[in-house]
């Protein structure tokens with residue numbers, strides 16, 4: 001039988017949650033395909049299997065539309081990590097996380113980790129406007145400019161404009177600061193009944209990213225993959241009914257860049 | 262770039278051939294084909310006033326004609342749909358198109374939940390639930406304008422050697438899991454084959470409109486074609502109140518022309534259904550079916566070998582009853598002189614005109630011979646088929662009749678290739694309860710989807 005047709009059993013599950021339009025699909029796409037391209041609003045949820053070192057990580061990219069709200073808890077069932085995504089230029093998208101999405105994570109694993117991700121940082125933070133894709137910087141710089149018309153506006157003004165509002169031409173909602181996100185992270189821990197001291201610290205779990213420029217995107221996913229490694233190992237052990245852990249292998253996984261599959 | 266940003270006060274906005282608006286009974290804008298609903302809320306208000314004015318007199322507004330425009334109203338439950346058209350289509354045809362729009366909305370939300378929402382709150386803003394779905398409705402309206410499937414209420418399948426189609430059907434037939442009800446394979450947005458659960462639709466056939474809505478939904482929402490999609494979807498003609506769960510995945514990334522669609526009644530069945538896909542993929546790879554399918558194309562009218570015949574649409578009625586087959590039609594590619602968008606549309610308009618004469622409520626016709634400026638058309642309906650043909654303008658009536666005889670003979674000879682003849686079935690429900698047809702479990706399903714929590 002050909003290799004491809006074999007179902008790769010996922011070792012762990014990650015879920016992207018957040019309001020529509022915050023850029024969940026774009027983030028995943030940036031990470032897996034190293035590109036920023038046009039998306040359509042996701043229907044239901046889309047399942048991806050990502051090979052990371054020797055492990056298979058399943059990622060659910062869910063729809064943010066209210067229409068699909070009722071499905072959220074199903075996608076979250078048994079999740080090892082939930083990426084709560086908001087749009088840094090839109091305060092409401094952060095508020096929605098608490099109002100609409102947090103309760104969906106009740107079905108996640110009890111030791112599930114939560115990351116708060118403020119996407120579209122390119123709209124508010126000059127640092128995020130630079131294309132920064134580690135390995136293929138030069139190629140990517142072209143990528144960022146070519147696929148989007150709006151990017152042309154950007155490259156036409158090399159110095160960041162004083163107000164990020166004028167950058168996109170539209171008036172985004174009130175912006176979200178990293179402090180706002182960290183405060184929410186604290187409330188999430190409380191909601192989950194977790195001790196702040198024994199949990200992962202907010203500084204480590206709050207990210208600002210840009211799917212458009214690639215800013216911080218690899219960092220986000222790889223940090224999370226590292227953090228779910230214990231879950232992966234537990235699952236793979238359960239799957240194989242073997243109590244031994246191959247330490248060599250997991251270190252390899254940490255170091256090795258996950259190739260695109 | 263987007264129609265949403267159009268200036269609704271500009272002339273160009275007025276000049277669109279066909280406007281479509283959806284509003285709630287309370288007059289709240291829900292959808293507009295061109296321009297944003299916000300910008301149009303006053304226009305919608307006027308429409309609503311019109312509707313309620315006439316409703317109060319107990320005669321529901323059906324349509325208005327004024328200087329080259331036809332305005333058609335359709336009320337369905339708490340929704341009001343309006344079409345303003347400068348095309349020469351009849352009221353009946355336009356109403357049929359509005360019905361497709363209504364059904365597409367139902368396919369996303371279900372009728373039960375829409376009624377429930379508006380029962381709770383008369384002036385609910387349905388855009389909250391439809392936000393992000395505008396592209397799906399836009400896509401539908403473009404298809405309705407450009408694809409005769411909607412006019413004929415029939416499905417066109419890709420022409421395929423029957424042995425190959427049977428092979429593929431058998432592959433689908435073998436890859437099953439409990440509660441799987443339909444397995445559908447699509448290539449280039451056209452149906453390749455459809456296999457269905459035995460008991461689920463024993464008493465009814467799958468309606469073409471449901472397939473159209475499904476195909477449109479897939480086309481409009483799977484642009485990011487990696488990944489495997491799992492989403493609720495309602496087939497409004499099959500049952501407007503319940504959801505199926507659709508598994509959508511392309512078999513040939515990155516080309517993404519061959520799409521597998523598996524429908525289950527079980528919300529939790531994703532992994533089991535995804536496993537069916539692996540089996541299908543594996544079997545297709547072993548038989549090398551994918552590369553064969555990828556080569557399949559529609560056909561050229563020249564294959565018929567009848568000079569002067571430029572194009573045709575043939576919809577048979579004589580399907581073997583026991584198979585309760587999907588209503589289908591066949592039609593060649595539109596080629597020169599109908600290659601440009603304008604000319605395609607012109608030919609379709611001629612067909613729409615012929616169709617309206619054949620299906621006229623007051624004076625239906627069986628046969629029409631219509632000499633137009635740049636072509637001659639002949640439409641013919643019998644107890645066995647409905648046929649529309651387009652000839653070069655110089656054809657004589659006698660020639661056209663001979664040509665049609667030849668055409669019918671050709672279709673007969675090719676029918677195994679042109680149509681899905683004997684759609685196979687499988688059985689996945691151990692105890693054949695027809696739960697997917699309006700059973701109690703469905704009610705629960707749609708509440709489960711969280712609509713009530715929004716109110």
Ligand SMILES: Nc1nc2c(ncn2[C@@H]2O[C@H](COP(=O)(O)OP(=O)(O)OP(=O)(O)O)[C@@H](O)[C@H]2O)c(=O)[nH]1
Nearest residue numbers: 020021022023024025026039042064120210211212
């Ligand atoms: N400026 C900027 N725009 C972005 C970024 N990420 C996404 N977008 C844009 O935001 C819009 C929505 O992106 P998606 O990735 O489709 O959003 P989503 O969260 O998947 O939305 P749903 O699928 O509807 O839940 C698109 O127009 C993207 O181009 C970003 O980092 N910066």
Ligand SMILES: [Mg+2]
Nearest residue numbers: 024025041042
């Ligand atoms: Mg998305």
